[in-house]
Amino acid sequence: MAVTVAVYSLFIINKSGGLIFYKDYGSAGRMDTNDSLRLASLWHSMHAISQQLSPTVGCSGIELLQADTFDLHCFQSLTGTKFFVVCEPGRANMEALLKAIYELYTDFVLKNPFYEMEMPIRCELFDLNLSQAVQRDRPPVFPGR
Amino acid sequence: MQFFGGSAEVNPSPLAPAGTGTGLLGNNTYMMYVFNRNGVCLLYREWHRPLKTLDSQQDQKLMFGVLFSLKSFTTKMDPISAEKGSLGVPLLPGQGCSFHSFRTNTYKLSFMESPSGVKIILVTHPKCGDLRESLRYIYNIYVEYVMKNPLYAPGTAIKCELFNTKLDQYIRTIV
Numbered sequence: 424m425a426v427t428v429a430v431y432s433l434f435i436i437n438k439s440g441g442l443i444f445y446k447d448y449g450s451a452g453r454m455d456t457n458d459s460l461r462l463a464s465l466w467h468s469m470h471a472i473s474q475q476l477s478p479t480v481g482c483s484g485i486e487l488l489q490a491d492t493f494d495l496h497c498f499q500s501l502t503g504t505k506f507f508v509v510c511e512p513g514r515a516n517m518e519a520l521l522k523a524i525y526e527l528y529t530d531f532v533l534k535n536p537f538y539e540m541e542m543p544i545r546c547e548l549f550d551l552n553l554s555q556a557v558q559r560d561r562p563p564v565f566p567g568r
Numbered sequence: 569m570q571f572f573g574g575s576a577e578v579n580p581s582p583l584a585p586a587g588t589g590t591g592l593l594g595n596n597t598y599m600m601y602v603f604n605r606n607g608v609c610l611l612y613r614e615w616h617r618p619l620k621t622l623d624s625q626q627d628q629k630l631m632f633g634v635l636f637s638l639k640s641f642t643t644k645m646d647p648i649s650a651e652k653g654s655l656g657v658p659l660l661p662g663q664g665c666s667f668h669s670f671r672t673n674t675y676k677l678s679f680m681e682s683p684s685g686v687k688i689i690l691v692t693h694p695k696c697g698d699l700r701e702s703l704r705y706i707y708n709i710y711v712e713y714v715m716k717n718p719l720y721a722p723g724t725a726i727k728c729e730l731f732n733t734k735l736d737q738y739i740r741t742i743v
Binding site: 431432449450451452454458461462465466468469472473474475476477478479480481482483484485486487488489490491492493495509 | 598599614616617618619621622627630631633634637638640641642644645646647648649650651652655665666667668669670671672673674675677691
């Protein structure tokens, strides 16, 4: 738990707002399954409502939410699946990481013949490649800090 | 305490934050909302809003609802603190992890809540930078020209001419 990670957690939401994948990379405090499901559907609604509040046409929802202690980067695929990562404030390259995660999703989840669309993701190869992609993003750990 | 940092000076117009007064294109701010802690919309101004999906009252309610929900979302999501409470419980101003802005492809919304629960919302062009200083400056204008106006009754819509003039002047400088 003591390891510093740039990314705190990753959520994947299907097009109807259901949480299909959640992974924690070391945020403080426990979040139980119900909480993560609620947060996911809450984000789904906020994403939809933000489009209604837009002053101009063509809004496609929140891309970046900047909170006091974290940044949330969200990427929505053309089919409506939403990917979002919670990371340290001010970290760059999160769009690239989200694109990489999307690529892994298409390769190891959608191309898996045993995967049922819109259902929770349980694919070993996806897990494996995902943790590699996130680790690559990890900053060097300084023992002095 | 941060909001009262400049209270020693009695100058009614504190200096505008640096970096926002370059006077480039003055069309970057789309609209602005001010809510009090009870969710009453004290002020709604718009400078550039071609798209309206709802009537103004519904729009204001929706905006307040979004802020309320996003605040409980960020408080629950906070990866730093271990004590997060449960989702959806009303929070006092300054309690829990809040947010200061979000960005979509068409706009950026910046948000500030004062210790007394006054919420100032600024909707701008998505390319606008960090507007926390600007929000604080607008809050100062609000304190000087609305709260210190003896004819203003707290909790009612803001109709102070001087405030509107000062606000318009400042909004034009936001880049």
